[in-house]
Amino acid sequence: MPADSSRANAFATLHPALSIGYFVFVIGVTVFTAHPVLLACSVLGALLLSLQLRGLRATAKLLVGLAGLALFAAAINPLFNHQGVTILGYIDGNPLTREALLYGVALAAMLVAVLLWFSCYNQVVTHEKFLAVFGRVAPALALTTSMALRFAGRYLRQLKTITAAQRGLGRVRQGDGYTVRQGDGSSVLSEIRQKNRPPVSQCTRPPVSDRPPVSLRLRSGFAVLSILTSWALESALDTADSMHARGYGLPGRSAYQPFRFSARDAGALALMLACAAVVIVALTSTVVSAQYLPAFLLNQGAGLPGAVRGAITAGAYGAFGLLCLAPTLFNLQEEVAWRISRSTI
Amino acid sequence: MTAFFTRHYYAVSLILVTLALGLFALNFERRRPRTRELVLIAVLVALAVVSRAVFYFLPQVKPVMAVIIIASVALGARNGFAIGALTGFVSNFIFGQGPWTPWQMLAFGLVGCLAGAAFAPARLPRGRWLIAAFGGLATLALYGPIVDTASVLLFTQNLSWQTAWPIYAAGVSFNAIFAASTFVFLALFGPALEGALTRVRKKYGLR
Numbered sequence: 001m002p003a004d005s006s007r008a009n010a011f012a013t014l015h016p017a018l019s020i021g022y023f024v025f026v027i028g029v030t031v032f033t034a035h036p037v038l039l040a041c042s043v044l045g046a047l048l049l050s051l052q053l054r055g056l057r058a059t060a061k062l063l064v065g066l067a068g069l070a071l072f073a074a075a076i077n078p079l080f081n082h083q084g085v086t087i088l089g090y091i092d093g094n095p096l097t098r099e100a101l102l103y104g105v106a107l108a109a110m111l112v113a114v115l116l117w118f119s120c121y122n123q124v125v126t127h128e129k130f131l132a133v134f135g136r137v138a139p140a141l142a143l144t145t146s147m148a149l150r151f152a153g154r155y156l157r158q159l160k161t162i163t164a165a166q167r168g169l170g171r172v173r174q175g176d177g178y179t180v181r182q183g184d185g186s187s188v189l190s191e192i193r194q195k196n197r198p199p200v201s202q203c204t205r206p207p208v209s210d211r212p213p214v215s216l217r218l219r220s221g222f223a224v225l226s227i228l229t230s231w232a233l234e235s236a237l238d239t240a241d242s243m244h245a246r247g248y249g250l251p252g253r254s255a256y257q258p259f260r261f262s263a264r265d266a267g268a269l270a271l272m273l274a275c276a277a278v279v280i281v282a283l284t285s286t287v288v289s290a291q292y293l294p295a296f297l298l299n300q301g302a303g304l305p306g307a308v309r310g311a312i313t314a315g316a317y318g319a320f321g322l323l324c325l326a327p328t329l330f331n332l333q334e335e336v337a338w339r340i341s342r343s344t345i
Numbered sequence: 346m347t348a349f350f351t352r353h354y355y356a357v358s359l360i361l362v363t364l365a366l367g368l369f370a371l372n373f374e375r376r377r378p379r380t381r382e383l384v385l386i387a388v389l390v391a392l393a394v395v396s397r398a399v400f401y402f403l404p405q406v407k408p409v410m411a412v413i414i415i416a417s418v419a420l421g422a423r424n425g426f427a428i429g430a431l432t433g434f435v436s437n438f439i440f441g442q443g444p445w446t447p448w449q450m451l452a453f454g455l456v457g458c459l460a461g462a463a464f465a466p467a468r469l470p471r472g473r474w475l476i477a478a479f480g481g482l483a484t485l486a487l488y489g490p491i492v493d494t495a496s497v498l499l500f501t502q503n504l505s506w507q508t509a510w511p512i513y514a515a516g517v518s519f520n521a522i523f524a525a526s527t528f529v530f531l532a533l534f535g536p537a538l539e540g541a542l543t544r545v546r547k548k549y550g551l552r
Contacts, residue, residue, distance in 0.1 A: 033352070034502075073500050080507050081508045083505075107500060111499075114444055140374050144386055147387035149435055155391055159395070226541050230544070232392060233388055233545040234548075236385065241381075248380055249379075
């Protein structure tokens with residue numbers, strides 16, 4: 001079992017191919033249909049999962065950051081699109097229509113849902129999982145990607161060494177900006193993320209007037225980068241020769257598979273496929289559909305009898321709702337099972 | 346007739362972009378690149394990603410494109426596309442994946458591909474100012490519009506100039522800063538980076 005098998009994120013212990021497929025489907029339906037009921041399910045599911053995986057603080061921070069983008073999306077349609085049939089009023093002689101307004105709101109909801117799903121995706125499908133899945137389909141690209149990710153972390157550490165050496169020579173001044181903060185070294189990503197925050201050294205930096213001008217800092221920044229380039233290329237070619245010597249790329253070699261497809265994965269897959277099938281039938285038959293412009297039309301589907309359409313619509317809403325809530329429910333159920341088993345000891 | 350998907354412009358464009366990236370992936374795998382080539386591409390991608398972090402003290406000023414262009418000029422059009430597309434992908438593992446990732450990959454990849462093709466031996470001379478001008482222009486006229494078009498497709502239902510222009514207008518200042526910084530980076534430090542690449546290629550007898 002991979003290291004991230006904490007109860008709070010039990011969803012992440014499913015086979016990575018399942019997780020990737022899940023996010024692709026849910027995000028795809030959210031982005032492509034813009035159906036109000038499906039959007040509501042998607043926003044709710046993404047919000048609950050984000051609260052569960054990332055906590056209240058991180059989720060609230062993301063939502064505040066998203067507010068501007070959502071407002072932009074909600075405003076741009078009614079302000080610049082005058083297609084709708086129901087005219088609410090005029091701005092500068094241009095009609096403001098109800099349909100464009102509705103579409104703007106739907107778009108804002110869609111963006112919020114998608115970006116929340118992506119923030120959960122980053123918690124569940126870590127890059128080693130992504131590479132484990134795509135390593136079979138595209139081995140050379142997956143290897144290159146994983147090497148690039150690994151090198152990025154190594155280079156940030158090497159930058160620190162180079163900067164220290166340059167400082168010793170008096171070429172780079174204290175607090176010149178690219179001091180790599182001493183991370184816990186646990187992960188490449190956390191180190192780079194830290195780099196994007198103002199470093200600790202900023203607190204002790206000389207006042208702005210004493211700092212070298214930007215042109216000089218740029219110059220020393222690029223001097224460090226070009227030293228890094230030479231070092232990186234030489235050590236990488238040694239790596240390549242070493243890989244070659246150990247038989248990389250020879251026929252008949254297999255790769256280690258860290259993830260196994262278990263019975264539990266099969267059950268989850270069956271549930272996901274069943275839900276997805278109902279949603280896909282409802283969408284392709286256009287029984288569940290939404291059109292905003294020029295007129296707002298909901299569920300204007302093919303010529304099926306009313307009862308059948310009602311059943312398909314209800315089924316699709318239920319199935320997509322369940323699908324969106326599935327990760328949260330799955331995590332909750334694991335948590336409850338753990339509590340029960342612990343209390344019976 | 347109701348459309349199959351309401352947002353078919355976005356759906357179709359996303360499918361086309363994914364297909365283009367898929368074809369590139371197929372071509373890359375079929376070529377069976379040698380170990381040294383793979384490692385070299387990975388190094389250049391990592392350098393481009395790290396360069397995004399080195400200059401964080403100047404917001405919006407990113408040398409990523411400059412690194413991609415120099416690498417592509419040195420390694421050719423095919424590898425240029427690989428370096429560009431993978432840089433978009435890998436850096437988004439750090440700065441956040443989102444609905445923009447495929448377009449960003451395509452845009453970075455195309456600039457790399459174009460740089461490799463334009464400055465191939467016996468085409469344009471590899472002068473400092475020519476490469477810098479190319480970099481600025483490609484960022485402004487190719488990368489910017491592609492990424493902005495992705496936003497247009499994401500933000501609107503029916504493609505129309507009316508709803509598209511405010512989005513393009515909002516992107517102009519970002520694209521201009523990115524293009525200008527690419528120009529400056531290439532003009533000031535392009536030759537140094539290129540020199541480092543050439544030296545290593547000579548030393549290890551690559552191509």
